[in-house]
Amino acid sequence: MKLAFYAPMKSPDHPVPSGDRRMGRLLWTALEQAGFAMELASGLRSFDRRGDPDFQQSVKRQGEVEAARLIEKWREAPDTAPDGWFTYHLYHKAPDWIGPEVCRALQIPYFVAEASHAPKRAKGDWRTGYEAAVNAIGFARVVFHMTVLDGACLKPLVSAENRLILLPPFLDIESFREKAVSVDIGNVLEKRGGRQDVKTLLAVAMMRGGDKMMSYQQLGQALSLVTETGWQLLVIGDGERRRDVEAALAPIGERAICLGVMTPEELPAWYEFADIYTWPAHGEAYGMAFLEAEGCGLPVIAGNIRGVPDVVRNGETGILTPAGDPAAFARAVDELLQNDELRLTMGKRARAFVETERTLSAAADILKKAIEGAV
Numbered sequence: 428m429k430l431a432f433y434a435p436m437k438s439p440d441h442p443v444p445s446g447d448r449r450m451g452r453l454l455w456t457a458l459e460q461a462g463f464a465m466e467l468a469s470g471l472r473s474f475d476r477r478g479d480p481d482f483q484q485s486v487k488r489q490g491e492v493e494a495a496r497l498i499e500k501w502r503e504a505p506d507t508a509p510d511g512w513f514t515y516h517l518y519h520k521a522p523d524w525i526g527p528e529v530c531r532a533l534q535i536p537y538f539v540a541e542a543s544h545a546p547k548r549a550k551g552d553w554r555t556g557y558e559a560a561v562n563a564i565g566f567a568r569v570v571f572h573m574t575v576l577d578g579a580c581l582k583p584l585v586s587a588e589n590r591l592i593l594l595p596p597f598l599d600i601e602s603f604r605e606k607a608v609s610v611d612i613g614n615v616l617e618k619r620g621g622r623q624d625v626k627t628l629l630a631v632a633m634m635r636g637g638d639k640m641m642s643y644q645q646l647g648q649a650l651s652l653v654t655e656t657g658w659q660l661l662v663i664g665d666g667e668r669r670r671d672v673e674a675a676l677a678p679i680g681e682r683a684i685c686l687g688v689m690t691p692e693e694l695p696a697w698y699e700f701a702d703i704y705t706w707p708a709h710g711e712a713y714g715m716a717f718l719e720a721e722g723c724g725l726p727v728i729a730g731n732i733r734g735v736p737d738v739v740r741n742g743e744t745g746i747l748t749p750a751g752d753p754a755a756f757a758r759a760v761d762e763l764l765q766n767d768e769l770r771l772t773m774g775k776r777a778r779a780f781v782e783t784e785r786t787l788s789a790a791a792d793i794l795k796k797a798i799e800g801a802v
Contacts (some may be wrong), residue, residue, distance in 0.1 A: 428456060428461070428464070428468065428510045428511065428799070428802070429463065429464040429465075429508075429509045429510050429511075429620070429647065430463045430464070430465055430466070430468065430509055430510070430511050430512065430513045430538075430798075431466050431467075431468035431497075431511070431512045431513065431526075431529070431547045432454075432465055432467055432468060432513050432514075432515070433467075433468045433469055433510040433514050433515070433523065433525060433526055434447075434514070434515040434516055435471070435472065435473040435474065435512070435514065435516070435521040435522060435523050435525075436452045436472070436473075436474050436515075436516040436517075436518075436520075436744070437451065437472065437474065437516075437522035438451070438467070438469075438470040438472065438556075439451040439452045439455055439467070439540070440470065441470075441472075441610075443658075444570070446490065446712075446714075446715045447516060448717075449715060450515070450516075450541070450572060450596070450715065451515050451792075452517070453575065453597065453599060453787070454515055454540060454597070454790075454794075455490060456599065456694070456787060457597070457787055457790040457791045457794055458791070458794055459530065460738060460787060460788065460791040461770070461791040461792070461795035461798075461802065462564070462747075462795060463795075463798070464569065464620075466509060468497060468509075468512070468525065468526075468529075469493050469525055471486070471489055471493050471499070471524075471525065472485045472486075472521075473490065473491060473518055473521050473522055473523070473524060473556070473563075473670075473801065474521045475520050475521070475553065475556060476520065478551065478553045478600075479553025480552060480554075483553075483555040483556050483566055484494070484555065486524065487511065487524050487525075487555065487559070488526020488651050490523075490525045490528075491494075491524060491797055492526070494524070494525045494528035494529050494532075495528075496662035497525070497529050498528070498532045498533065500528055501529075501766050502533075503612050504533075505620060505749065507533055507536060508533060508535075508615075509533075510535060510536075510802070511530075511535050511536045511537070511798065511802065512526045512529060512530050512535060512536070512537050512538065513540065514526045514537070514539050514540070514563070515536070515539075515540050516540070516541045516542075517541070517560055517563055517564065517710075518540040518542060518543040518544070518545070518556075518560050518566075518777050519545055519548040519553045519556040519557040519560050520553060520556060520559045520650050521556070522555075522556045522557075522563065522707070523559070523560075523563045524559060525779055526564050527562065527799045528562065530566075530627060530644070531582070536568040536569075536667065536699060536798075536801055536802060537563075537566055537567050537568055537579075538567060538568060538569050538571070538801075539563065539564060539567040539569070539570050539571065539799060540556075540573070540584075540594060541571070541572070541573045541577070541712075542563075542564050542567075542570055542572065542577070542581060543577050543580065543581070544560070544561065544564065544577075544580045544581050544583075544584055544801060545557070545580070547582075553580075554563050554777040556672065556702075561584060563585065564581060564584045564585070565584050565585070565591060567585075567588055567773065568586055568590070568801045569589065569590045569591075569592060569594070569797050569798065569801050570584075570589065570591050571593075571594040571793075572591060572592070572594070572714070573593075573594055573596050573712075573734065573737070573796070574595075574596075574638075574713055574715065574733065574734030574737045575593070575734075575736070575737060576733060576734060577706060577734070578591060578593060584729070590797065590801065592640075592793065592797050594598055594623050594790060594793050595601060595736070595737055595738075595784070595790075596685065596713045596715070596718060596737060596738050596785065597718070597785045597786060597787060597789060597790040598715065598719065598781060598785055598786070599786075599787040600647065600722040600781050600782060600785075601692075601712035601786075602721065602787075603691070603719065604695055606691070606692050606720070607692055607693075607694075607695035608690075608692045608693060608696070608700060609636050609696065609697035610693050610697070612696060612697070612700050615686065616684070618687060619684050619685075620681065620684055621659055621661060621684040622659060623655045623688075624794055625658050625659050626655075626657060626658040626659075626702045626703070626764050627658070627659055627660075627700065627701045627702050627703075628658060628659070628660045628661070628701065628702070628703050628704075628705045628760065629660075629661050629662075629663070629697060629698065629702070629703070629704050629705065629720070629725070630646060630661070630662050630663070630677075630705055630706050631660065631662075631663045631664060631689075631694065631697075631704075631716045631719075631720075632659065632662075632664045632706065633664045633665070633666045634664050634665055634666035634667070634668045634669045634671075634672045635666045635668055636665060636667075636711050638711065638782065639666075639668075640668055640671060640672070640675070641709040641710065642672075642706060642707045642708060642709040642710075642711075643672045643675040643676065644675040645707040645709060645730075645756075646660075646675070646676070646678060646705065646707055647675040647676040647677065647678050648753045648754035649707065649753035649754075650676075650678070650679045650682075650705070650756075650757065650760065651678035651679055651753075651755055652754055652756075652757035653757045653760050653761055653764070654683060654757075654761055655760070655761050655764040655765060658682065659682045659683075659684060660676070660679060660682055660683045660684065660705070661684050661697065661699060661701065662676070662683065662685045662686060663686050663687070663688070663694070664685075664687075664688060664689055665685075665687050665688045665697070669685070671721040673685065674686070674700045683775065685742045686770060690710030694719060695719075695723050698719060698720050698723035698724075699723050699724065699725075700762075701725055702725075702764075702770060703725065703726055703727075703728060703763050703764070703770065704716070704717070704721075704725045704726070704727045704729075704730050704745075705727075705728045705729075705756075705760065706721035706728075706730075706733050706748075707729065707730040707751075707756065708729045708732055708733075709730065709732070709736070709750070710732075710733070711732065711735060711750075712733060712735060713733070713734030713735060713736050713737050713738045714729070714734075714735060716737060717729065717735070717738045717739050718738055718781055718785055720777070721738075721739070721744050721745070721775075721777035721780060721781045722778060722781035722782065722785075723778070724774040724777060724778040725747045726744060726746075726763060726770055726773035726774045726777055727745030727746075727777065728745055728746050728747075728748065728759045729745065729746075729747055729748075729755070730747070730748060730749070730750040730751070731747035731748060731749060731750060732750040735747060738785075740776075740780060743776050743780070744773055744776050744777035744780050745773060745777065746759040746763070746773075759795075
């Protein structure tokens with residue numbers, strides 16, 4: 428079976444790395460592992476960050492042109508046409524103007540993964556995108572939701588004839604660890620002012636505005652309340668807001684060490700060196716870095732927000748604290764710094780969780796059964 432793949436938020440071949448691009452690529456790989464032949468249908472990006480009605484109308488027209496092109500292309504060469512269409516990350520800011528039209532014309536099934544539904548956007552600057560997303564979700568033969576929260580929001584849009592299936596966030600943890608390279612951690616820390624003889628907290632995130640900046644501010648505030656001594660925070664990431672991040676972490680003084688950007692191959696060494704992964708996760712959909720950390724045996728302390736409970740099991744693989752509560756976050760850090768046995772036990776459970784439940788093969792099995800069962 429051949430599937431056309433489309434990601435209106437960010438194409439898997441987009442030059443700028445991000446968690447969204449990464450999950451798109453992981454889905455592509457999982458679909459291939461499930462036995463589907465894949466074709467990238469279009470690179471048209473419909474993402475509207477600001478809520479610009481003129482932009483939405485413009486990209487709608489571009490989508491209509493693109494859909495007509497694909498319909499004509501595949502009607503002229505039906506042997507090359509897909510048997511189904513798979514759209515990743517569909518919502519009011521990134522609607523799919525192409526897939527539903529192609530599927531109607533070619534009479535093939537339409538599948539959606541990581542759709543989300545925000546009724547508050549029915550009116551306002553994203554109204555056009557909202558309506559398109561609602562129509563596409565309602566048209567989909569199968570809607571794969573990646574968090575429990577998204578599933579609850581999507582349920583009213585999915586008819587009895589169609590299916591809503593949980594596809595939890597996953598990671599190719601075997602490949603992630605196999606590609607790991609050796610890192611001279613002692614040398615790096617010496618140059619940056621870090622230490623090897625203290626407990627290490629770790630955060631991995633780009634330094635940009637919006638939710639990321641809010642998390643950095645919350646992290647600095649929370650860690651300033653930690654009562655334990657003998658620890659440091661290592662931060663991996665960089666970006667245009669680096670100075671603001673440094674200011675946000677100023678309350679913990681020299682304990683904060685910014686290491687800059689690391690390659691994906693270097694990250695496992697730092698996850699394995701650290702003792703606790705800490706990130707408030709303000710506005711996070713779920714957070715791929717949590718799965719990376721857990722897959723390397725690192726317990727997590729994070730905010731209990733949105734899809735984070737879908738990737739961090741509270742009390743088992745880490746501790747989730749009330750969103751925006753720096754005192755509770757600090758208490759969780761103190762607890763794991765003080766309790767070596769609990770910290771190590773959570774780390775072992777975290778590794779087992781990712782290795783057994785959040786693998787590429789587990790995702791491939793879900794996708795294969797659902798898609799083949801819907802055709």
